[in-house]
Amino acid sequence: MGSGGGQWIVEKRSSFRSEPLEVNVSETGCLSIVVLGASGDLAKKKTFPALFNLYRQGFLQSNEVHIFGYARTKISDDDLRNRIRSYLEKGSAKSEEVSEFLQLIKYVSGSYDTEGGFRMLDKEISLHEEFRNSTEGSSRRLFYLALPPSVYPVVCRMIKLCCMNKCGWTRIVVEKPFGKDLDSAEKLSNQIGELFEEPQLYRIDHYLGKELVQNLLVLRFANRFFLPLWNRDNIDNVQIVFREDFGTEGRGGYFDEYGIIRDIIQNHLLQVLCLVAMEKPVSLKPEHIRDEKVKVLQSVMPIKDEEVVLGQYNEVVLGQYHGYRDDSKVPDHSNTPTFASIILRIHNERWEGVPFILKAGKALSSKKADIRVQFKDVPGDIFNCMSSNHAIRILLDHSIRKSMSVKQPGLEMSTVQSELDLSYKQRYHGVTIPDAYERLLLDTIHGDQQHFVRRDELKAAWDIFTPLLHRIDIGELKPISYQQGSRGPAEADELLLRAGYIRTHGYRWIPPAL
Numbered sequence: 001m002g003s004g005g006g007q008w009i010v011e012k013r014s015s016f017r018s019e020p021l022e023v024n025v026s027e028t029g030c031l032s033i034v035v036l037g038a039s040g041d042l043a044k045k046k047t048f049p050a051l052f053n054l055y056r057q058g059f060l061q062s063n064e065v066h067i068f069g070y071a072r073t074k075i076s077d078d079d080l081r082n083r084i085r086s087y088l089e090k091g092s093a094k095s096e097e098v099s100e101f102l103q104l105i106k107y108v109s110g111s112y113d114t115e116g117g118f119r120m121l122d123k124e125i126s127l128h129e130e131f132r133n134s135t136e137g138s139s140r141r142l143f144y145l146a147l148p149p150s151v152y153p154v155v156c157r158m159i160k161l162c163c164m165n166k167c168g169w170t171r172i173v174v175e176k177p178f179g180k181d182l183d184s185a186e187k188l189s190n191q192i193g194e195l196f197e198e199p200q201l202y203r204i205d206h207y208l209g210k211e212l213v214q215n216l217l218v219l220r221f222a223n224r225f226f227l228p229l230w231n232r233d234n235i236d237n238v239q240i241v242f243r244e245d246f247g248t249e250g251r252g253g254y255f256d257e258y259g260i261i262r263d264i265i266q267n268h269l270l271q272v273l274c275l276v277a278m279e280k281p282v283s284l285k286p287e288h289i290r291d292e293k294v295k296v297l298q299s300v301m302p303i304k305d306e307e308v309v310l311g312q313y314n315e316v317v318l319g320q321y322h323g324y325r326d327d328s329k330v331p332d333h334s335n336t337p338t339f340a341s342i343i344l345r346i347h348n349e350r351w352e353g354v355p356f357i358l359k360a361g362k363a364l365s366s367k368k369a370d371i372r373v374q375f376k377d378v379p380g381d382i383f384n385c386m387s388s389n390h391a392i393r394i395l396l397d398h399s400i401r402k403s404m405s406v407k408q409p410g411l412e413m414s415t416v417q418s419e420l421d422l423s424y425k426q427r428y429h430g431v432t433i434p435d436a437y438e439r440l441l442l443d444t445i446h447g448d449q450q451h452f453v454r455r456d457e458l459k460a461a462w463d464i465f466t467p468l469l470h471r472i473d474i475g476e477l478k479p480i481s482y483q484q485g486s487r488g489p490a491e492a493d494e495l496l497l498r499a500g501y502i503r504t505h506g507y508r509w510i511p512p513a514l
């Protein structure tokens with residue numbers, strides 16, 4: 001309380017959660033979570049740790065939830081539990097908490113294309129439901145497909161045939177890559193769509209679960225000063241960049257079939273682009289948000305060859321090749337890009353003429369993912385300095401930076417570039433930022449599809465990239481070699497230079513006079 005009896009309000013919070021789309025569904029009662037592909041990499045590194053964190057924070061109650069692992073590998077409950085334990089305990093998890101959590105897990109082994117295993121699974125789930133709902137109540141069944149997409153149709157068929165919930169909801173979570181191009185994605189959508197309704201399907205793009213990606217809507221639409229600036233009159237270009245400082249280690253087989261555009265750009269970076277570029281939705285209802293995202297995707301112009309640079313990391317040291325093709329599962333003459341820089345152009349009133357530069361690469365000099373919205377020069381700049389070098393950067397590892405020109409402190413009248421820096425570690429000291437998978441699993445349990453990809457969104461995303469991908473697949477476009485640990489092919493910088501949009505170390509690179 002202040003001296004005059006007033007009150008300081010330090011932070012005002014409001015929370016927003018979308019309504020579930022399914023009608024008459026229960027959000028309480030016995031919850032069975034089935035991880036299909038429980039023996040795999042994603043289950044170990046992401047799905048089970050996310051479930052553990054939800055449990056640890058009280059979002060999963062031991063008197064309601066049971067977790068089932070399912071895969072072909074013949075292992076016991078304890079084998080699976082030990083596998084999960086050793087992964088969790090490598091992190092900061094306490095062993096007593098881990099032990100409690102592991103008690104919730106059971107393993108069922110079975111094939112993906114015959115009924116036997118799924119009937120067994122259904123029996124185990126039903127036993128759990130009977131035990132928990134001995135008096136009354138509805139139940140909830142969530143099936144998480146941590147599996148290669150090739151088996152999605154048959155697994156969905158088996159779930160539909162053998163494991164449907166009779167007194168509550170059944171939801172299916174599928175991972176990316178959802179298809180390889182427009183036709184295969186549509187085929188997959190049709191196959192699954194015959195079995196499950198859209199509100200039952202949760203297509204994960206884990207970038208939509210990232211804290212800073214979720215902040216984009218708030219940043220754009222809850223801050224008055226951004227509203228009039230966020231358009232072609234004020235914004236010069238937008239760069240959405242993903243870099244990793246390691247290669248495709250251990251995933252060469254998968255990666256060679258997909259490449260960097262399908263692995264990162266067509267999904268993660270394009271989703272980010274949608275949130276940066278979309279119009280204000282009518283409300284925060286998932287359908288309203290996704291309607292706006294679809295409109296952006298449908299406004300993207302066909303990609304021009306001259307606005308694409310592809311790369312593959314290779315190095316020849318003392319006459320010896322090192323690089324992407326070292327992996328025994330990658331063919332010697334692979335044409336798969338591990339790097340791509342692509343300019344997308346949105347043909348609408350807000351963005352006409354503003355390039356969206358999407359860049360992603362493996363085995364580069366650093367690891368980062370960020371969005372850089374570059375403002376135009378200040379007209380009639382009376383300071384004759386870099387006052388025009390203004391951007392807002394959203395770094396997905398939790399900071400937002402707005403570059404500013406300010407007066408250099410002191411007697412002289414000169415300007416200096418500085419930054420407003422919202423670094424989450426400093427500002428929200430002690431607050432744990434949840435992993436994307438935690439948030440998305442919780443959303444699935446709550447029936448909130450806001451952060452999941454709708455079928456028409458997926459189709460529109462494949463529409464944009466399919467022609468380019470087909471040309472790469474048949475070898476018409478080839479990747480340029482770049483050195484491991486470098487910034488990628490020099491041609492990518494040249495592309496931006498040609499387009500007149502390049503900055504190094506925060507300074508504007510003046511394009512050559514035409």
Ligand SMILES: NC(=O)C1=CN([C@@H]2O[C@H](COP(=O)(O)OP(=O)(O)OC[C@H]3O[C@@H](n4cnc5c(N)ncnc54)[C@H](OP(=O)(O)O)[C@@H]3O)[C@@H](O)[C@H]2O)C=CC1
Nearest residue numbers: 037039040041042043071072073146147148149175176177
């Ligand atoms: N790993 C990661 O970091 C990420 C993965 N993803 C996606 O998640 C899904 C799972 O990924 P991940 O765990 O890495 O995959 P894995 O290759 O580890 O496969 C998961 C499990 O599926 C089963 N499986 C593997 N290949 C086949 C096959 N050809 N036919 C039938 N079953 C098979 C295996 O279980 P068993 O033999 O015991 O039945 C395996 O343990 C994929 O769609 C992937 O693209 C998405 C983002 C990141």
Ligand SMILES: O=C1O[C@H](COP(=O)(O)O)[C@@H](O)[C@H](O)[C@H]1O
Nearest residue numbers: 176206207244263264268369436
């Ligand atoms: O989906 C994928 O994402 C990861 C990068 O995720 P991040 O959360 O660490 O940014 C990438 O390594 C992988 O190739 C891709 O399949």
